[in-house]
Every structure is written in C-alpha cells, then in structure tokens.
Amino acid sequence: MKRFAALLLAFLLLCPAAQAAEPVTSASSAILVDAESGRVLYEKDAHTRRGIASTTKLMTALVAAESVTDLSAKVEILREDTLTEGSSMYLKVGENVTVEALFYGLLLQSGNDAALALARYCAGNVEPFVARMNEKTQALGMADTRFANPNGLDDENHYSTAADMAVLAAACMDNELVAKIVSTKSATIGTRTFVNHNKLLSLYPECVGMKTGYTRSSGRTLVSAARRDGQLLLCVTLNDPNDWEDHAALFEYGFETYPRCLLASAGKTVGLVKTSGSLVPAVPVQTSEEVWYPLTESEQVQAELKLPDGLQTPVADDVPVGALVFTLDGAIIGETSLVCAAGVHSDQAPEAGPLERLWSLFPWAG
Incomplete structure (x- = not known):
C-alpha cells in the first residue's frame, strides 16, 4: 500500500474557531468531552476517585434499561424498597407502580426508593443488580469505578472519577430510553408528576440532560450533556459548589474553541x-x-x-x-x-x- x-x-x-480562555472551575474534579470523538477538551484532576452521589443513578438506569422489555409492567412495592434515606419518589408499601414511573422517579425525582424497586424488579434483589452495575463498568472500561448500591448513598466502596463518569454519560446518551428521560423537564406518569432536579435544562438552552447528585460527603455532583450544531459535549464535575455556572462556562468554552469540523x-x-x-x-x-x-x-x-x-x-x-x-x-x-x-x-x-x-x-x- x-x-x-x-x-x-x-x-x-x-474549520474557523475562536480560541476562548480556558474556564476556571470550582470543582475538585472536572472533565469536558466531545462525545462523538471522545476527545477531552478540558480536565481537572479527572482521574481521582471520589464519591459520586446520585449521579450513580445513571448506571442504575442504564443497567435497568438493558434489562426491561415492558415499561407498562407493574411492580408491587415492598417494604424493603422504602427503607432508604435521602431523596424519594415516596413509594408506598403495597402499591403497584409501572416500570416507566420508576424510571422517571429515579432520574427526575432522584428517588432512592425508585432505585431499590427497579433493582429488585430487574434482578430479584439489590445485590445481584449491583453486581450487574459493576459488570457494566468493566464492559465500558470504567477501571476506577465501583458501585456498592444503586442509589449513590455514601459508602467507602462506592466511587468513580470524572473521566469514568464521562464514559458512562456517553453510554447513557446512546441508550434511547435513558437519553429521553434525562432530557425531560417534567412528566406526569399515572397519578405522579415528576420535576427534573437538573436546573441546567432551563439555565442552558442547549442542555439535553443528565443527572444531579449530592451527599454531605461527596458534595455536589453533576453530569450533563449539551448539543449545538450536531456536536454533543459531555461534562462532569465532582464536589463542585458552583456546578450550574461551571457547566455552562465549560460548554461555551468547548463549543467556541473546539467546534465539530x-x-x-x-x-x-x-x-x-x-x-x-x-x-x-x-x-x-x-x-x-x-x-x-x-x-x-x-x-x-x-x-x-x-x-x-x-x-x-x-x-x-x-x-x-x-x-x-x-x-x-x-x-x-x-x-x-x-x-x-x-x-x-x-x-x-x-x-x-x-x-x-x-x-x-x-x-x-x-
């Protein structure tokens, strides 16, 4: 040859592009990635393992989405599904909830109870579902990630990195169901109305998802995606008290400095x-x-x-x-x-x- x-x-x-000044973020770890090429456009301590709080639920949703075949199927809520702290979609013991409602409760309402119910429905129990989550990390090449639960509550054996979470974000955007739900500002499923906790969907017009998180130990965590002129950017910040502004600034930097050519x-x-x-x-x-x-x-x-x-x-x-x-x-x-x-x-x-x-x-x- x-x-x-x-x-x-x-x-x-x-491919003309204006060279914008690199943003300064408040995050302990951050990364900005072009989804199509995988090119890293910005990073800050992106490979340090940290707590990820409820952004965990992106993996929960992805594994569940690959398991379910009928979103209209009913799930009877058991007492074990409700025995969790933190954010909730307020499931009641004995009620029957559709799988679809659990997905929206998981990703919009960030329901820790929804995570437990989905895990049990998909795998029979929480433990084997968490095992599937960890198997998925290996399949995606997320070498610095480990899950101990499906909801993101603090655990010393539950962690990831900004770089790994960007890999997960790309996989979620490739999944039709997950991508659709994380881009939804609000939805009414049955008798419940869910409002997305991700304010970036309103603050940044080109945002198309994804997931917020917070625990006292992990701080504020945010995984987001934005699309402009056919270009999809993925942004992750961990332990960032100023995440809304940081993500908007990082997206502007990416789109202006690294346009899709x-x-x-x-x-x-x-x-x-x-x-x-x-x-x-x-x-x-x-x-x-x-x-x-x-x-x-x-x-x-x-x-x-x-x-x-x-x-x-x-x-x-x-x-x-x-x-x-x-x-x-x-x-x-x-x-x-x-x-x-x-x-x-x-x-x-x-x-x-x-x-x-x-x-x-x-x-x-x-």
Whole structure:
C-alpha cells in the first residue's frame, strides 16, 4: 500500500474557531468531552476517585434499561424498597407502580426508593443488580469505578472519577430510553408528576440532560450533556459548589474553541487507482462516510491516503480499496474507507473531474 500526505485535501480541513480562555472551575474534579470523538477538551484532576452521589443513578438506569422489555409492567412495592434515606419518589408499601414511573422517579425525582424497586424488579434483589452495575463498568472500561448500591448513598466502596463518569454519560446518551428521560423537564406518569432536579435544562438552552447528585460527603455532583450544531459535549464535575455556572462556562468554552469540523464528506472522489486487464486505465475512488473531529483554529490536521499500486479488473462498485486517514500531532483522529466509485466498468475512462485534475498535478502520488 502506498503512504503519502494528501495535500490536495487541505481545503476539506478549514474549520474557523475562536480560541476562548480556558474556564476556571470550582470543582475538585472536572472533565469536558466531545462525545462523538471522545476527545477531552478540558480536565481537572479527572482521574481521582471520589464519591459520586446520585449521579450513580445513571448506571442504575442504564443497567435497568438493558434489562426491561415492558415499561407498562407493574411492580408491587415492598417494604424493603422504602427503607432508604435521602431523596424519594415516596413509594408506598403495597402499591403497584409501572416500570416507566420508576424510571422517571429515579432520574427526575432522584428517588432512592425508585432505585431499590427497579433493582429488585430487574434482578430479584439489590445485590445481584449491583453486581450487574459493576459488570457494566468493566464492559465500558470504567477501571476506577465501583458501585456498592444503586442509589449513590455514601459508602467507602462506592466511587468513580470524572473521566469514568464521562464514559458512562456517553453510554447513557446512546441508550434511547435513558437519553429521553434525562432530557425531560417534567412528566406526569399515572397519578405522579415528576420535576427534573437538573436546573441546567432551563439555565442552558442547549442542555439535553443528565443527572444531579449530592451527599454531605461527596458534595455536589453533576453530569450533563449539551448539543449545538450536531456536536454533543459531555461534562462532569465532582464536589463542585458552583456546578450550574461551571457547566455552562465549560460548554461555551468547548463549543467556541473546539467546534465539530468536517474532515471528509461521503461520496467525494479523492483520487484514481490504476487498473489492469481492462480498457479503463484507472478507476476513481471516493470516501464512503463522513469524518468529523473537534478542532481549534490553530490545529493542523494531516490527511494520508492508503491505496494499492493497482487493481485487477473487473472491479465491482463500492468495493473498499483503501483508506483516508486523518492525524493530529501524529495521532490518528479519524478515517474513512475508500471505495470504487460507480461506473468503473465503462469501456471508456471516466471524464476527469476537478479533483482528478488536481490529482494529476502530483505525479509522485500516482
């Protein structure tokens, strides 16, 4: 495979961005992440293990969402579900509540009783459900996280990091049910009305969720997400007395300094590959998908084509023949496969388009 810098693609990488001053947060730990790429845009002591309080319920919701099949199913509330302190959706022993109501009570009302009821419903008891939560941390690669309960009450064996919680936030936003609920400001399910504790949904218009938390030991914890122009950012602060303002400032910093930039469009011809065994001397190759990445104004991305020296015909349409790889400071930040464009089986060579004509200016690339 040939490897060379695709200088002619530089025009694809224009992405103006204003360099904003990095925010100063009040949090003990904080992180801001671009969800699509996973790029960390800001961090402060993001890998120190700390208490996470009720942001725990994001994992409770995610594990439960992967377990339930019927949101209308009824759950009879037992006495053990109500034996918890802190925030509550005020479940009563003997009442029958839908699974859906428990989800809203968990994520909007932050009900510790809802967490216990959901855990018992999904796994038969709280302990095996917590085991599932810890199994999920391993599956997600959350190496610095451990859960001791489904509601986030203080326990020395219950902790996470800002970086790990950002991983969990991304998984929650990929789950249709959880993402829908955490973005809801208020909802009425049955006879109960739930109001979301996450004030950022009102304070920051582009906020699309997620979850608040507080205990005296952990302090104020907040996991949030915001979307602008197709870009989704995830923010986590732990032990932050000024979390609403900090999250808004971090989101503004991220969107202004690291906007989502289009590195490659789908279906764009980027070169020609020589053929043998045909009257057609070469076939055009094109990108198969879009590539996006958050970039500052000053960052320079390099694009590299990986193509074979030649192809033996016949060559079917849309057959992958190479890749277009993007790097930043030597690290790969994205790529798209290159496929043969339509019409490569013609008896005549395709008419050269503007990119092919530009390509001809670089004979060393052929």
